Every structure is written in C-alpha cells, then in structure tokens.
Amino acid sequence: MRKTVSCTINGRAYTLSVDVRQSLLDMLRELGLTSVKEGCGVGECGACTVLVNGRAIDSCIYLAVWAHGKTIRTAEGEAADGRMSAVQQAYVDAGAVQCGFCTPGLIMTSTAFVERHRGRKVSRQEIRRAHAGNLCRCTGYETIIRAVEKCLGRQAEMPSDDGD
C-alpha cells in the first residue's frame, strides 16, 4: 500500500508516493540523501538522525508517512552554496570527525541544539545530555563537545526556548 506524502526536504517541496512500510530513513536514502546512515535500525545509535520540524528524531523508527506536511532537514542540506554550516565547520575545526559514519546524524543533533541555545551559556553536561542519543566510537565525544562549545561561543545573543 502506498500513500502520497507532501513535505519539504532541505528547503525543497516534494510530493512522493511512499510505501506505508517504509521508514523515513528508507525514504530519504531512496532520494539520494545517503548522509542518513543506519547503524542499528532500532533507535539506539542516532546515526540516522534528521530534523523533523526542527526536532532531532531517529529516522529508522519513524514511518515515512509521518513526514506528510513536515519540514525535514538532513546533513546534505546544511551546506549551501559550497559553504558548510557553522556547525559543520566547527566539527571540521575541532577535529570532531574520524570515521564519519556517526557524523551526519551528530551534525543534525548539534544543529538542533545550537539553534535552540543561541547566545546562551551552556554547560558541558547540557551538551552531553542533548547529544546522548548519538553514539560515536571514534572520538570519545570530547572533540564533538568542543565543536558545539565553539559554535555557541561564536553566536550572537538570541532568545532560546526549552532545553531538550
């Protein structure tokens, strides 16, 4: 059984016919958005993290049909006009990238976090808590925390909302 899903992905409007059995991960990868990685398929590793309406979710345990009417962002869309986003650049500068398999998912988690905490002082513990749904085996998380700190340090004073 298929359903028609209309959604915005990385700023572009799509109308897609999706199999109701598909996960959002399946749907995005079929579109060529292979930054969305499957590391476990059960929401334990976070490698498939994308933003749905600005919130990080595990696309492996999210039905594709739920994307209807939503705005979705993946790591591909964060780099525009040949420039990396501030979060992506901070990961590069902090040495937060090793094997890179967890990286696109983490970039999206950090992006949601950074956008929500603009200009606010955050503790390392808050950063840890907000990233705890993404596993990384290469970095020991240290340089990723530094990248997020770097990003927040650069930002101007802006209001922020809740802390998750």
Added chain:
Amino acid sequence: MFAIDYYQQAESVAQAVALLAAEPGARLVAGGTDVLIRLREGRGDYARLVDINGLEELRGIGLADDGTLRIGALSTFRQVMASDDVRRLVPVVAEAVGTAGGPQLRNVATVGGNICNGAVSADSVGALLVHDAQLEIQGPEGRRRTPLQGFHTGPGRVALARDEVLVALHIRPRDYRGFGAAYYKYAMREAMDIATIGCTAAVRLEGEAIGELRLVFTVAAPTPVRCAHAEAAAAGRPLTAETLDAVAAAVAADVQPRTSWRARQDFRLHIIRTLAARVTRRAAERAGGKF
C-alpha cells in the same frame, strides 16, 4: 522497510476504536518507538497497525477549572518536559520522562505509549503513580475513567481492552499540592538505557515530620508497585536518618525483585533499600524538609 501487513491511519479516536474493533490482531502505533522496534525484531504480532500518530485531539497539556492537570496521551516526552504546568505542579513527571532514552526518543515517544505497553521499567509510571494519575480511556461504549494504580496487570500487560484507546491522564490537585517528589533511575548507563531499578518518592510534610510518603518502585516486581509497608514506616515520623533506615528496612516487604541475567536478586534488593532511603530524603528536601 517494516513487515507491516495491515495499515490504517485513523482520522479520529472514534475511528481508531472502530478500526481496532473491526480488525482482529490490530494494534495502535503512536510514537512508534516500541512498535517499530518490535517489528524490526521480526515480531509478527505487531504486523497489523492502526496509526494514531497524527491525532491532534490526543495532544495537549492543560489545567481544568478545578486545577486538575490533563495530559493528552499522545503528548511526547519532550512536550511533557517542556510544559510549564507539568514543571510547576508535578515536576517529578518531567524529571522522570527526561531520563527516558535520548533526545530523539523523547521527541517522538508518547506518555500514553509508555503506559500502555505495560513495561515494568517505564520511566513515566512511577511519577504518575505517586501523583495517583487517573486514566481517561475511550472504547466502543464511550469513555471511562480508571486509576493508573492497578492498571498494570503483569509484565507487558495492562487492563486495556484491545479496542480501547487511552485518551488522557489526569492528576488531581489533592495529589500534587504540597508534595515534594523525586525520581532516581538506577541504570547501567546515564542515557539510552532502561532502568535496572526505578524509584519515585513523593513526600508531604506535616510540621517537622513526614505527613505522607508515596513510594513507587519499578522493575522491582512484575508490575510497578506502591510500597505500603515503607510508606507506613515513614508516616508521622521525623526527618531523621532513623526514619530513612526504617523506610529502607520496610521496603523489602513491598517488592519482589528477581534474578535475571541483568541483575541478581540480592543486588537489586540492596539497591532498592538504598534508593528507598535516598530518594525519600530527596523528596522530603524538595518538600522543604531538612534532615
């Protein structure tokens, strides 16, 4: 791709009830963080789904005129954590759901799903039980109310007919006013884990003494348990180490921890005793008490 054999999107709660009644073996999928994992594990009994993910009527958190807090069953953990009403009136509920999984899970997992899947380790349940939450349930015959206390009937089992839908949770003012409460999730990791033991305590002070203690353990028996013996040991007692010792000593009569590959019984019981004292103390301190 999930091995889904039957799939219908419900447009309303009433339609969801009708679809469940009409399709034997069908189950609800709400946030999907349990159901889709079961499917991925190859569980054929999750292959027939009625999808209520999009039902806005099941969302929303608000206060009734009498001060009763209503939490829509489809509210996500994140929405519960972010709710001013929850944070102000029953902060332990926000604290508890904030320990579940990681941020991605909390952005989609629903409080209704956490209750209805019957998990013995459900992070929301202890906090809701100390506040004696009431369930609003819709079935073919209309809506009914029932206390959460007693809703769990065994591991993975709840007293919900297969064509019923949990609509909302209600917490009455008498069950939150004057309480200080705390949750401690004892797990092997600080995130992305299920509780080895979960302990929730709510304390109402009377002068310099504990007026009422409500103590709940999860993963300490086949269902989440209110601890009558431990509660009795605290009632009317002063805020002292001796009182906490008495709570820790009494709690053994309330729980039935078991040995499994995850943990041995003696270890679980030791942790239960330790937490009974520590979490009661923290709840009392949050109620304004000093030891």
Added chain:
Amino acid sequence: MAVGKSVTRKDAAAKVTGRARYTDDLPMPGMRWACYVRSPIAHGRVVRIDTTAARRLAGVEAVFTFEDVPDRPFATAGHPYALNPDHADVADRRLLTGHVRYQGDEVAVVVARDRLTAEAAAARVAVDYEELPVVVTAEAALAEGAPALHPGGNRVNTLRFEAGGKVDEVLERADAVVESRYRTPIVQHCHLENHIAYAYMDDMAHIVVVTSTQIPHIVRRIVAEALELPLSRVKVIKPYIGGGFGNKQDVILEPMVAFLTLQLGGVPVKIDLSREECFTSTRTRHATVMRGRAAAGRDGSLAALDVEIFSNTGAYASHGHAIMGASCTKSCNLYPRTAVRFAATTHYANVPAAGAMRAYGSPQVIFGIECLVEEAARAVGMDPVAFRIRNVARRGDVNPLDGHELLTCGLVECLEEGRRRIDWDARRRACRNQDGDVRRGLGVACFSYGTGTYPSCVEIAGARLILNQDGTVHLQVGATEIGQGADTAFSQMVSETLGLDCDDVHVVSSQDTDVSPFDTGAYASRQTYMVAPAVRQAAEALKGKILAHAALMTGQAAANLDLRGGRIVFAGTPEEALLSLSDLALDAYYHKQRGAQLTAEASCKTMTNPASFGCTFVDLEVDIPLCRVTIREIFNVHDSGVIINPLMAEGQVHGGLAMAIGWALYEEMLIDEQNGRIYNGNLLDYKMPTFMDIPDLGCAFVQTREPTGGYGNKSLGEPPIITPAPAIRNAVWDATGVKVDEIPMTPKVLYRYFSGAGLL
C-alpha cells in the same frame, strides 16, 4: 613544513556534509540481498535441513546450505601471507557449516530480491539439530573429555617463554611476592558502520568485491583462496569505512558474497549485517583469565613477573593463535630489567569468535601486569608512581627477549608529566582516611606497545605519486584510511618532503586492489610508520624528476634548484621563484619534445619495530552503597615519537580512552555458561558508553624522535586503550581499599566485592 601541524583532515568536509560514500551508499541496479540462516543453539550438528518453504517464497532466487558450499577450510585472520607453512593462519572456517559452534553460526544463506523477502525466507528454512555439550569458559573447554569444537581439540596453542633471568629463583629470594587472578570480558568493537559487502562480476571471469574492510589486499588473497580462484580474478574495492577497530581486519562476508555472485551468474549480491548479527557473528575481543605473580625488593625493584594466561578465542581461531604471542612479547619492553615468564594458552569455546581488536591482546595482558605491579609497589611500601619510575624502560635499555635496544623511550617523562599534571602527591594525601559513602581515589598504569608486526609478519608498504597538469599531486597508497586519519598524515609527509602545500596533495582514499599499490592494511598501529619510508622515497624521487625537468626548461643545473611552496627556486635564493610547478607540469605533459607524466613509486619493507610507551592517570569517586564509579579526571600521556598531526593524534587518544572506559566499567557480552546463549547482543543491552557516561578526556605527549622511522613517529592508534582500565581499577582500590580483580567493574561486580569486603 607540514609534519607536526594540525592540518585539517582530508575527508572532513565530505563527512560533515554527508557526501562521503560508504559501501551501502553505492547501490547497483538489480542488487540482491543475501541473509544467513543462523543457529539458535551454541553447539550441535544439523541433522536435517529443509529449504522448500524458503524457495517457494516469491522473490527468492537461491538458497544454499552447508552441503552446497566448497568443502575447503580457510583462515580468515587479516595477516600477510606466511611463506613458512608453520606460521600459516588457522584454516578452520568454511563458507557455511553443519557443525554449529556458537549461537549465530551460519548453516545456510538465502538470496532474494529485497531485504524483507530474504529475511522472511531465512526464517522459513527448517533446521533440526542434534545438540552437543556446550563449553563456554577456559576451564570447561580445556577439561578432560570436553567436547571438541574442531578436529585438533580445543587447545589452539600454548606459548611459553622466560627472559631477563630465572623467574623461579627470583621469586624464591624476593623480599615480597604477590599473587592474584584477573578476569577480562568479551567485548565488541561497536564501529558505527556494521559489516557490509557486495560482489558482482564485470565479465565472465572477474569478481569485484566492494567491502567495508581494513585490509583490501588481504581480502583479495583470502577470497581467492576460499573459492580456489587465481588471485588476479578478484578485485577488492574499499570505499569510506565507518570504523573497524580490528573487527574489519578479518575476512567475514567477502568470500560469501563472491561465492554467491559466482553462483548466480554475476548479479550483484549484498550482505548487510544487522547490528545484532554484528554482535554475535563478526569478531570480539578475547576474554582472558590470568594468574600472575610479581616479586619486589625492599629497594623498590620489580624483580620478577610470572604470568599464566588463558585466552578464549571462541568458536573459530580468527586471530586467536597470534594474539597472545603478540601481546606477551610486546609487554617485555615495559619493565626490561625485570625477569619475566609467560605461559599463554588460547582455546576454543562455544561463544562468538574473537579476533583482532584495538591493541591486539595487550589491554588484557597489561591489565593483569599493572594490577600486579600496583600490588608489588604496595607490598614494599612504595608510592605506585615512584615504583614504576624506578622500574620502567629507559632509553638504551635492552629488551630481554629479543635483545633489541630501545632507541627512544620517554616513559619516565610521561609518568613525571602525569604526576605533575594530576597533582598526585597532594591529591593522594587528601584521599587518606576516608569513611563516608562516597570516597575518592587516584590510580596510574603504564604500557609498552609495538609499531607494526615485524618480525612476526612481513612489513611492506607502497606509495605512488603523480604530478597533475595543474601542479598538484595525487598520492595513492595501499594503506587504508578507516577513520583514523591516515590519508591526512600521508599528505603531510608528502608536503614535507616535496615542498608542496598539503592542500595540493590529493590522497586517493578509496582502494582498488587492481590499481592501488600493495600494502597489507590498517592494523597494529603500523601505517603511519610503515608507509613513511615509501612516501618519502616516492616524494624524493618525484622531486628529483621535477628538478630534472626544471633544469631542461631553465638551462640551470638541477643540483642548484629546489622546490619550495609549489615553486622552483634557486637553492641559494629560495625567496625568488624561477618557475611555478603548474607551468612546469604543463610543460612536462604537453611539450612536444621533452618531458613525460612525472610519477614516482616506491614499495618498501621495514625491518624495525620500535616500542611506544605511555600511561594513564585517573582521579575518581566511588559511591559505595550505589556501587558506582564516577571519573573526575582522566588523561593519557604518550611517547609516540614525533606527533605528525597533534589534533588528530589527540583524537586517537580520546577514542582509545573512551573505549577503555567502556571496557573497564560498562561493557561485556553476557553469555550463559551452561548453554552458550548470548543475552545482550544489541546496543540497548550491551552498554557502550554514551555522551553521558564519558567524562572530559585529557591527553599529553612526550615527543621523542624515533631514528628508524621516516618522520620520527611511532605507534599511536591502538595504545591509548591499554592502560585506562588498570588505572581505574587501581584508583578504585585506592578509594575503597578493595581490590577488584575483574572488569568490567559494573555495579553488579562492585556489589559482590564490596559485600565481600564488609563495606555494605
């Protein structure tokens, strides 16, 4: 000068934007899915297998059982070929088996047009087993009358050696002798990208295998061996790799996908293991049981170490026959003035096969040694850091086993730096006489490790440099980038020798064994050291060709010219450009009478294996009633020679530290000792640490200049994982007065120890 600078990783932009393509990101039209049928029991024989129902399912293209595959055993360990047949790897695997040896063993394989169908069909293959007795532990596997997993019995091998003195005599007359037993668990690598491979044929004869591997050239050889094909009929492609940590230094899926495409007329066939399959059916770290003794003198000398160790290699040997030999001998550089004796037995058991994992047995051996050394220091009343400084290796020491002199060794400086940085004496004083529920303690441990595998295995590495038309260069190596940053380090070496900006050195990151120079791959922390001479030779040769061409163009003598910052200059006046490299390149390519494509290639064998050193310091807190450890501060100090890229080096240290914290406090594959059932083969029940579980991580380097290496460096990738666990254990002892002689020190384990000590 690029060596020693934190230049940006070559692949960082590709990875943060999600453009880096891993094996699963390279789809092919018509790709088939293959799915294994796995044994639900840990030991038994198939007595009946019925594939009828599976074959009947629409979309199923083929089913093969153990009866349909070549009856030819092959070895899977990712080692170079051994010319000496006595050193050959253990050939104990077939593509499928009717004698299942662990829960998850592979009896059949189904090929279908999509994943769901393949999984559904695999579930429909009916298999009856005759159950055999199960052995899980060393004791059970090596007992008289134990059921044999393989024809030669359950003992894979036993290694014994003694060096630096007569251990029995030293123990006899020592002032103090301490003795203990230690236990380490089975753990998993948990690289984020699971094992995945696919294969297809691009003509009538050749098989192309695309795979997530650390060792493409070795995969090529083993696939050819397993399928009895000439090696040149197999081509292996390695795209980006999502981590390996040793689990991809093994040949796991590749012979099967090659077999399947060969059987199915060359269509592409993929196996993409689930996380759960990756846990049970790839490789793990060996569990060990050690009995050790140490002798110490009142003068503070560590007189002897006597180690007996049992290493559980599980259902198949994989690397098991080599790991104890490697780790015991590498540890001899740590206390070279101490008499040592090792007896190491490796055995089979009905648990998942253990193989290579970061530091290849050294964490297990050093865990026991550094627990023993701690005990020895206390037995003679010495401070643990002072005792180690008194006894550890120094430059000029001679390895008692192989007679090699340590040309570089900064371990004493590492220990001194760590002691200063953690304020050891003051903090330790503050930890005395504690009696609360929460107590604090400090710990230390140190290690030695090798750089590569020589002389056990050949060490060979190749590099090819090509000058492009625009004056940039392409570097091809056989060494494998798997996330550790090897490509970037190599580009820095080229930049250093060739006088080019790092950005003008493009490294071909994906490997194709038909094209890439030969190299055995990413393991043993070897690549940056072993590739250095090849890169250096090739860069020097290319530079010679460039200057020779410049001489043709300018009429100047090549000897007077140099290459600096991408420009040809007079050696005497380097600030003045004679010619740009891009103009030179265009001339070399397109001038009708002179020049050529300027390339250089080198393949070098290395016959040295310098030891690297380091230590961990930790400050932690133990909540005794809750049986929990909280790390307040932890860092490693390393002597890895010259640090090629400080930022990337730091990343290696952080990663090793975190993985070690997991090993010390969280991770263990739980397997039922009675029936071999695996309880926690998934990322929920197996407790790999999350962001919340890893504290701030620190690192420092004591740089030495290793004279045998091309750029002064020594091993770094694996060593950071070796010492955190014993340091944490020693700190828990310091905090609580309780010696915990096993890891992981989970709350359950601490409960047992604290109860036993009367603390609860």
